[in-house]
Amino acid sequence: MTAALPAPRRFGPLRDKHSRPYLITAGLSMMGDNIEHVITYWVLWQVFASPWLVGxxxxxxxxxxxxxxxxxGGLAEKYDCRRLIQIAQLLFAFVSLSWGLLFLTGTLEMWSACVLLVLHGCAGALWGPAEQLMLHDFATPEELPSAVRLNATFKSLxxxxxxxxxxxLMLLLGTxxxxxxxxxxxxxxxxxxxRTPFTGHTRSGYVRRERISILDTPRVLGTVRRDPVLVGMIALAGLIAVCMGTSLQVVMPSVADGLGAGDEGGLGYGALLFANGVGGVVGGILIEATGVLRVEVRSAVLAAIVYGLTSIIAVTSGSYALVLTALVIGGVxxxxxTAVGQALVQIRAPEEQRGRVVGAYSMIGSGMRTGNGITLGAIGTVLGVGGAVAVGGVGLIAGTALIAALIALHARRGRAA
Structure with missing residues (x-):
């Protein structure tokens, strides 16, 4: 649990003429992703006012x-990652263009909205593995954790x-x-x-030759189970997704009301809403600048436990200052x-399966967020939404401790053998 890579240069990927624009443009694309959510979700509620559609x-x-x-991920192993990224970005753009045409002509219907929502989700899923594999070309193995962390920071921004x-944009230009x-x-x-000379395979030289199959998912999961650290980090990503997901954002109106800061458009509520995101951005920069975060299992475990604790504090404390502080620390x-977990997964993944292993991490870490809505709704009906988040925080702490114990037990058995 303590083996770590040599300390990389501070902000090393930002000093490189190839990786710097890559990180910045990734942040811009993620911004576009979220701008679309803001505009389309508002329009869809105004047109349909459908709770079913919200779900x-x-x-x-x-x-x-x-x-x-x-x-x-298999496609990213087999084909030029630049082209897959372009296809994903063009699909994002096509969806935005389609929304605009439907708004302009007044022809938006429920079925067309559902189709575009699905296409937008598919674009994000296609973008992820190829975008992560490109980092292996932009960064040396020693600086890969820094590249993963900075990539996550720019996306958080x-x-x-x-x-x-x-x-x-809605205020100035309309929807x-x-x-x-x-x-x-x-x-x-x-x-x-x-313009970039890299393909996602340039440094490794490996390109997959086998056919892509839907059966790759169980095969890859069967392969990674031999590495307890890989399994543990993928499981930790899924645990964070199920226990926490996006529940803090959902519960903020309730928290703000409880603290007396629930006025619509009030600065108190706005500060709470953005505190968690600010923590992710500022934390990523501070961690990179100080080098305090080592790429090891222990770092991921301790960070996940802190995230669970701060989430509990955020929904149970009666102090506005304490809640605000907890949200910022929780964002960090x-x-x-997630950055340490993903870096460990990418470092330890077999070269010939790296794209699919990264895909498996994305499948669990992102896909399992669908389960967070279910658990939040089910537990929230009994304990309230704040209580549901607190239960999720307790579950995250307990589950993380169990994952750490199992990894340590496997390592101890390996040394004894």
Missing amino acids: FQLISHWLPFLLFSVVF GVLAGPVVGSA TWGIFANILFYLPMTLLML ANLAA
Whole structure:
């Protein structure tokens, strides 16, 4: 649990002329992803006011990750990752263009909205494995954890800025022209893939020759079970997804009301809403600058436990300052746990299965967020939404401790053998 890689240069990937624009354009694409959510979700509620459609928005976004991530990882192993990224970005842009045309012509219907929501989710699932494999070309093995962490930080910045920029676009341009303008955020990464010399296979030289099959998912999961660290980090990603997912964002209105900061448009509520995201961005920068985070199982475990503790504090404390602090620290811990876990998975994955293993990580870490909505709703009906998040925090702490114990037990048996 303590073996770690040599300390990399501080902000090493940002010093490279190839990886720097890659990280920035990834953040812009993630911003476009979230701008689309802001605009389309508002329009869909205004047009249909359907609770069923609200639930489908969540399911359609994450279910493609659960179903297709390993298959898309296989595609990333076999084909030029630049082209897969371009296809994903163009699919994002096509969906935004289609929304705009439907808004402009007044022809939006429930079925067309559902189709576009599914296509948007598929674009995200296709983008993920290819985008992660490209990091292996941009960064040396020693700097790969830094590249993964900075990639997550820039994406977190896109997630944080997306609602702000989306709201501004609706205010300045309206929903129709705002969604048309959103297409521009996908163009930088699309065009960058025409210039970069890397393919996602340049450094390793490995290109998969076998056919892509839907059966790759059970095969890959059967293979990685031989490595307890791989299994543990994939399980930890799934645990965070199921126990926490996006529940903190959902529960913030209730928390704000309990603290007396629930006025619509109030600064108190807004600060709570953005505190968790700010923690992810600022935390990623501070961790990179200080080098305090070692790429080892212990770091991921401790970060996940802190995330669980701060989540419990955020929904049970009566102090506004304490809740705000807990949300910021929780954002840092969440980014640390996921970045370290993903770096370990990418480092330890067999070269000939790296794309599919990364896909398996995405399948569990992102796809299982669909389960968070189910658990939040089921437990929330009994204990309230705040109580449901607290239970999720307890579950995250207990599950993380169990994962750490099993990895340590396997390592002890290996040394004894």
